[in-house]
Amino acid sequence: MSELSDTELTRAAQSGDVTALGGLLARHEAGMRGVAIALLGYTAEADDAVQDAAVVALRRIGDVRDPAAVGAWLRMVVRNACRARLRSTRDIPVADGWDLTASPLATPEQLLDDHALRDWVWQAVEQLSPPVRMVMMLRHFSLGVTSYEQIARALGIPVGTVRSRLNQGRAKLAEALRATAASAHDDAGALVAGSKLDALDTLAAAERGEFPRVLADRWAEDVVLTAGDVRGVGHDFLLRGMEGDLAAGVRQRPVHVVASRDVVVWEMDLLNPPDNPTHCPPGVAWLMTLDRGRVADLRLHHAPRTPAPSEAMAAVTAN
Structure with missing residues (x-):
């Protein structure tokens, strides 16, 4: 060499x-x-x-x-x-500050x-x-x-x-x-593609009222959910949270997926109803750890809200 x-x-x-x-x-x-x-x-x-x-x-x-x-x-x-x-x-x-001829629309993945x-x-x-x-x-x-x-x-x-x-x-x-340089390597692209399909299927099933089926198939019964200061355990806790968002007219749209065998990140846009545009922050990341193929731990990280013009002006005036 x-x-x-x-x-x-x-x-x-x-x-x-x-x-x-x-x-x-x-x-x-x-x-x-x-x-x-x-x-x-x-x-x-x-x-x-x-x-x-x-x-x-x-x-x-x-x-x-x-x-x-x-x-x-x-x-x-x-x-x-x-x-x-x-x-x-x-x-x-890690991507900031580098101009290496990549497309500005390209994601890290x-x-x-x-x-x-x-x-x-x-x-x-x-x-x-x-x-x-x-x-x-x-x-x-x-x-x-x-x-x-x-x-x-x-x-x-x-x-x-x-x-x-x-x-x-x-x-x-x-x-x-x-x-691992000399070993055979799994198809990482197929793993990510499969996880993207899981995300889409999860959201579509929830909108059809079939979220309990997804939880039973893919999530551990004692799954732990953490969202800020809120922490809960089990399918019922997750089901109530999803049904509450759907009843409020909130929808989620996957925008980026990073997946390994037992650590997965789904980044979502949160789409608020027209009559309540500030109900939820603009986005959320699902940070999931899997155990034997089932989600055992989920942390939700919400993107910061963008202040409304009136709020931004009030903050400037106050300062």
Whole structure:
């Protein structure tokens, strides 16, 4: 591997050779870390920027147009991540600040689907424990629950725990990628497609009054639901919540799905009735953990409401 040029390794990685990609990351890790330290100092943020860049490389190696310049491309990804952090006090989602010729309409999942390494990456993600995997999936592949603060609120854990699980996940992901490089990989796209159908079927069945059938088929009898400060157990609790929303005229529309074998995220738009447009927040993420194929734990994370113009004006006046 060490005798091959960057061009040869990059082209091999773009063709799906996972060993070649690992060789590229190992070869250029020192340069990537040097960029991060130069911009952020010897901090945890610098480590995060390098780790995020490695995940981006897994998803985006197919976008490298000049294979001989892959080292500069990797350093650019790190540099942009660092600059985004310096420009803002908030946590920056992994996709922010990078212009890598991707379509502005592409989702993180679609970017991953665009090249042959997708199934290998997801096979490695599957090796992570469910709590770590959920944090990694939200951070790197969800649409609306990506910052440390958002993930912490969604999962009901401290921000420090989010950071700890991300660091643990990134380290274990690198190990898992190496361990699964030569093995057969399941079709990650089929898993996501199946989960999308489950989401659509669940909502359609609920509107037909058949939600009890879905719960009996796919949800554990002692499933735990957490939504903010509300916590309940069992099918009856879930059924009352769904029937209450439907009776109020609220509908849900799936917009994005991220799925592994036993950790699944459904991101939904919430469609309020015309006569009560502020009944619910604009969206909700279903964060589900499965046990033997059945949903055992569901956390609902609602997107923040957008203040109405009158509310926004009142807030400005008050300040």
